[in-house]
Amino acid sequence: MATTATPPTEPGEVPTAPVPPVEAEERQATHPVDRPVFWISAVVILAVIGFGAVFPERFETGSTAALNWVIVNFAWLFIIAGNIFVVLAVYIAVSRYGNIKLAANAGEEPEFGTLPWISMMFAAGMGIGLMFYGVAEPLAHYFDAPPPLELDPASPFFGDELTEGALVYSFFHWGLHPWAIYAVAGLALGYSTFRKQRGNNLSDAFAPLTAGRRWGPLTGKAIDLLAVFATVFGTAASLGLGALQVAVGLDIVVGVPEPTRLELIVIVALTAAFVASAFSGVHRGVKWLSTTNVVLALLLIVFVFFAGPTLFILDAWPSAIGGYLTDLVGISSATGAFGGADWMGTWTIFYWAWWLSWAPFVGTFIARISRGRTIRQFIVGVLLIPSAASTLWFAILGGTALWQQNHGEDFSGAVAMGEEYSLFALLESLPLYSLLSGLSMVLVAIYFVTGADSASLVLGSLSSHGSLAPKKPLVVFWGATIGAVAAVLLLSGGLQGLKNATIVVALPFVIVMLLLCVSLMKELTRDPAAHPLRHQLRHKGFRDAIRKLVGEEVESRTAAPNRWGRSRLRFGVGGKRSGTEE
Incomplete structure (x- = not known):
């Protein structure tokens, strides 16, 4: 195997062995399966799949009861934790720790170029969610205003305030907070893997807290198990959303009947596609599919931008961003204690749980593709670029829908039918409806594939001692398992079933993520480069x-x-x- 020359080290670093070129991914050494993590997680998840398939009603009842208990007792924990991640990410970026490089050697260059890096990060982070909620969430907030907005219906500016408030809350749910969660998880993993040359497991990032202690190995296995559970159910929820939207699109555009059966067919077909993509690895399948998706997404929003109310979008985007940043402290601190607890559980708490359940997956993946970047580059790239792109997405798609709602269109029927209908209702009001609908379904399908094959690779890594190139049969198993969980959640409770499982599984992972912050800061303060x-x-x-x-x-x-x-x-x-x- 060819090797690269060892670059010069930073002050105090010990020169390491020559680093093999990462692009030769298929030739990287794979680690054996971590049997305790694999077998315990596989048995538990397969048992959940079996129970949900045989007793869907009981599964839905139990998950709903667990959800209500979590929201009543721990809504405050999700809110506080979300704010901690934002503050910590910003502090690390602007501090002296930002100069530290996610590499053992100071001269190592980034593995991926900027565009492929951003494309893969964005596609893995929330591609399906943006397609699903880009129109649905602003309209939902318009028809059911968030209680913290405290709007006066008698005000002559009520309509404008409601429209801006709908965009502000959409920005809030898809802006800095989710990407701060990903940034902290990814930074801890990237630092541990590439700076400290440890394994790629989440538990390896906890070495400052567990190494050398009698309970360290047991705690490490427990952390990896929680990461596997969170990744499987969080990813399955996203894939379920994607399957819902593709099935609805086929039903509306092509007229394919029997939506439930169609959803299962879509899941099976796309699961097969992402398992095949995962075989080709990060440098081929995931990289090129992600870049293709960014190009297609740009085509969609550019068309909507010019075909829709262009001047309104240009006015609404900076105005809503200003409202979002101005009210950020207030809206990010609301817990529902003084009203609106049900709304908070449906939206903010669900989102924070969703992002947390995706943290081990997205964090591991963006750490995997960020080798060679400085911490400041990493956080700025992960925190600001996707956040800005998400706000622009909502301003164009959601802003167009809100403008049309205020100028003669009525989307209330589509919203009442379900969030998955909202995007197609908007596209129907624009020119080239069939072409745009087809493009949207292709986008969702590719986001499904890129998100799921990234998740299956990460799960393979988590269950094989952090291998950067897990064995292919392991990747296939986890890919099929994710698809099966998504199918069971859809059959047992539909969209609400997806949300229930996400929030319940994310609860123990909040504690893991907070401890991860402690471990990360403990290491950064000792780094000689700082x-x-x-x-x-x-x-x-x-x-x-x-x-x-x-x-x-x-x-x-x-x-x-x-x-x-x-x-x-x-x-x-x-x-x-x-x-x-x-």
């Missing part, structure tokens, strides 16, 4: 200065007799006796 001057003084200049001072001080005493008439002994730095007694 204190280059102090490190140089400690390891070179300070040591030389001490030697010189000690030597001069001892030499100056050699001629001075003590009170017993003897000259003092002279010792060199090495401790050898160099003087003589008179």
